[in-house]
Amino acid sequence: MNLLRRDSLGTGQLLRLVLLHTAWEVGSGQVRYSLPEESKHGTFVGRLAQDLGLEVSELVSRMFRMVSKGRGDYFEVNLQSGVLFVNSPVDREEVCGQSPLCAIDLEVIVDKPLRIFHVEVEIQDINDNAPVFSVNEENLSIAESLTLPGSRFPLEGASDADIGTNSLLTYKLSPSEYFTIKVQTNEEQSKSLILVLQQSLDREETPAHRLLLTATDGGKPELTGTVQLVITVLDVNDNAPSFNQSSYKVRLLENTADGSMVIKVNATDSDEGINKDILYTLRGVTQPNVSATFRIDSNTGEIRVNGELDFENTKLHEVRVEATDKGNFPLSGHCSVFVEVLDVNDNAPELTITSHSLPVPEDAPPGTVVALISVSDRDSGDNGKVTCSIPPDLPFQLVSTFKNYHSLVLAEAVDRERVSEYKILVTARDEGAPSLSASSSILVPIADVNDNAPAFPQPVYTVFVKENNRPGAHLLSVSASDPDLRENAFVSYSVVERSVGEQQPVSSYISVHSESGHIYGLQPFDYEELQVLQFQVRAVDADSGYNAWLRYEVQEARAAGPFRVGVYSGEISTTRALEESDGPSQRLVILVKDHGEPALSATATVSLSLVESPQAVKWDSRQRVGSERPLVDMNVSLVIAICSVSGLFVLVIVVYVGLRCHPGPEVMCGPGKATVVCSSEVGSWSYSQRQSRNLCVGEGTAKNDLMVFSPNCSNWAEKIGTVKEQELAPNSSGQVSFMNLFYIYYVFKYFEI
Incomplete structure (x- = not known):
């Protein structure tokens, strides 16, 4: 008979045992058997008759009978053998549930004499029940990334109908790096199943985790129960696109x-x-x-x-x-x-004239750069490759210099008189498909150079003059043309000097106006002395250029008084009739400068004296850089010398005053020294050169023409032609200007006449 474990008995069960024990002691005793549950029909339980002290042969006669107390007919007694056996299997869990002590009470009754026996059959638990979960699949939802490792999630554990060791459960989770299972026992000895998160979840990596949780009891053999854990990972916006x-x-x-x-x-x-x-x-x-x-x-x-x-x-x-x-x-x-x-060829080339040297002198040598042309195209590749061209049959060509730069150069000599300017069309064309182009015109004027000599329309002029002509009478006019331009076409006229008759210079007979070409007779011609006068005019153009242009001005304009000087002619003239209030003398400083860079200049001092009656005055001319030459004394005989091409200056003055101021008082000039001033080249005065002139003027004269000039000693004819003097013709009053007489005087003095 198995003993009951006192620690597993409840209060009511203990009381029952006590009563049974007492009945056993008082009555016929008590028998206790132990039987595993689920034993099959006929399983031997115990020798009941023998254990109760009853004879087997008397069981029938004594009316042996066994009564179960409401537990069903689980057991039977064989009356021939007195053995207690299992009539039907007993399910302990059905009979006793989770009670730690499960027993079926039987009462055995016999007559003659009447006796009652108590029999207890303890139903022993066997591991016939596996652990069972309440559901086959348990679903959990856990947010990704936001749920931290170590987070705990309670689970519903399994149950086992067995008791004791057979009901002791252990749990095991299928392998997972994210989860683990823990069983936690609280203070009340209650056990709870916990799912623990080991590392953060990533829904994008594993949207759901399926784990198998297994519960195993402590029976022999072990029985198990399982449940499917479906863990759904909730999405969190933790991934960027x-x-x-x-x-x-x-x-x-x-x-x-x-x-x-x-x-x-x-x-x-x-x-x-x-x-x-x-x-x-x-x-x-x-x-x-x-x-x-x-x-x-x-x-x-x-x-x-x-x-x-x-x-x-x-x-x-x-x-x-x-x-x-x-x-x-x-x-x-x-x-x-x-x-x-x-790139698409959608941009036409662009032309730019970056620099030019215009106009081009007509004597420029081939190879002279006329203009620098730059071309560009905003496209690339072949679309940006540009070629330049100009029309053929032009005395120009394009020369490539650097990358997109081209030089327009002179290919051959040009002649302004033939073609004065060229309009050149420069065309730039790219290599795209279709090709685009751009054009630009360059006007190239040809600058004139003095490469053409003046020409007369006829080589010989014949004129008939009556003798005893009036001095200063106009004889004829000559005209020469020059195909050059501007200053290169300006023509001045002069007489080629030679001797006539008794070694008299031709310039003593005639005079030619340098600008107009008018030819005048200086003296009356005498047929008995001279029947034919042959002379030669050569026309000279202004080949000294721009630098030789001269400009005259009074250095001290306020001190000029009634006098003025021609800006370009150098002619000194009066602005009004002379009066006593003008004073006995005037002193003018004349400044002449060229147009060169830098401009050069020279000065000349002119002294003028006003006399009331004919008297001798002294003419003094000095120049610091020239050589001094004595002048012949001038007296009354000089009047005759003028007709014979005399070089006496005093007579010229007398004639001039007589013609100019007739019938006014006569002005006479006394003897004195004069210096011929010579320059190496026209316009080549140095800064230190100065001239001084002393002139005398009759009182009350209405003179308004007076000029002083300096001839070139080395080439007087050509240089005289560049000076702009007044015509030798008489003025409106029939008088010859003082300038003209002065001109004759210097010509005569130069040739020592």
Whole structure:
């Protein structure tokens, strides 16, 4: 008989045992058997008759009978053998549940004499029940990333109908790096099953975890129960949209139409729901004109041309695209789209005249650079290669100098008199398809040089003059032409000096006006003395150039009084009739300068004396750089010397005063010294050269013509021709100007007449 464990008995069960023990002691005793549950029919329990002290043979006669107390007919007694056996299997869990002590009470009754026996059959637990979970599949939801490692999630444990060791359960979780199982016992000795998170979950990596939880009891053999744990990982917006490429490269022609699709970008988001919905925008553009050149569809990611592409402005566009999800806390991803613009021949070449040397002198040698031309084309490659050309049959050519620079040079000699200017059309053409071109005109004037001599229309002029002609009478006029321009075409006339008759110079007979070509007789001709006068006029152009142009002015304009000087002629004249208030003398300082760079100048001092009656005055002429030569004394006999080409200056003055002031008082000039001033070249005065002149003028004369000039000693004929003097013709009053007489005087003195 198995003993009961006192620690597993409840209060009621203990009381029952006490009563049974007492009945056993008082009555016929008590028998206790032990039987594993689920024993089969006929299983031997014990020798009941023998254990009760009853004879087997008397069981029938004494009316042996066994009564079960409401537990069903689980047991039977064989009356022939007195053995207690199992009539039907006993399920302990059905009979006693989770009670730690499970026994079936039997009462055995016999008559003659009447006796009652108490029999107890303890039903022993066997491990016939496996652990059982309440559900076959348990679902859990855990948020990704936000749930920290160590987080605990309670689970419903398994149950086992067995007791004791057979009901002691252990749990095991299928292998997982994310979860583990712990059994926690609280203060009340209650056990709870806990699922522990070992590391953060990533829904995008594993959206759901399926784990098998196994419960194992302590029986022999062990029995197990399982439950499927389905752990769903809840999405958190922890993933930014990402493009399948970090950068894209696209090529487009610069004439691509507005609205044309450039590229379609695609970004994906590993999240779900609104966390994976994406909007596309253009962000962080590196060039300010990108937003004006491209646009993007916010839903599809299609990038299209928005406006015009211009290769010449921007050859490469970098467009940054941003993809943003629609989560509560939006995340973004980025990519770059590089759009290379391909050149199209849409720009014509450009011509620029960067410098030029115009006009071109007609004596310029071949190879002279006329202009520097730069060409450019904003296109690239063959579209930007430019060739330049000019029309053929021109005395010019284009020479390539450096890259896109060309020099327009003179290819052959030019003649201004033949072609005065050239209009050159320069054409620049690129090598694109189709080719584009641009043209620019250059007007090249040809500058004149003095390469043509003056020419007379006829080589010989014949004129008939009556003898005893009036002095200063006009004989004839000659005219020469020069095909050159401006100063190169200015012609001055002079007489080629030679001796006539008794070694008299021809200039004592005639005079030619340097500008007009008018020829005048200086004295009355005498047929008995001279029947034919032959002389030669040679015309000279102004080949000294611009630097030889002279300008005259009074150095002290306020001190000029009633006198003035011709700006270009150098002629000193009166501005009004002379009066006593003008004083007995005047002193003028005449300044002459050329037009060179730098300008050179010289000065001359002219002293004028006013006399009331004919008297001798002294004429004194000095020059610091010239040599002094004595002048012949001038007296009354000089009047005759004028007719015979006399060189006496005093007689000239007397004649001049007589003709000019007739019948006024006569002015006479006394003897004195005169110096002929010579310059090596016209216009070559140095800064230190000065001249001084002393003149005498009759009181009350109405003279308004007076000029002083200096002939060139080395080439007097040519240089005299460049001086602008008054005509030798008489003025309106029939008088010869003092300037003309002065001119004759210097000519005579130069030849020592």
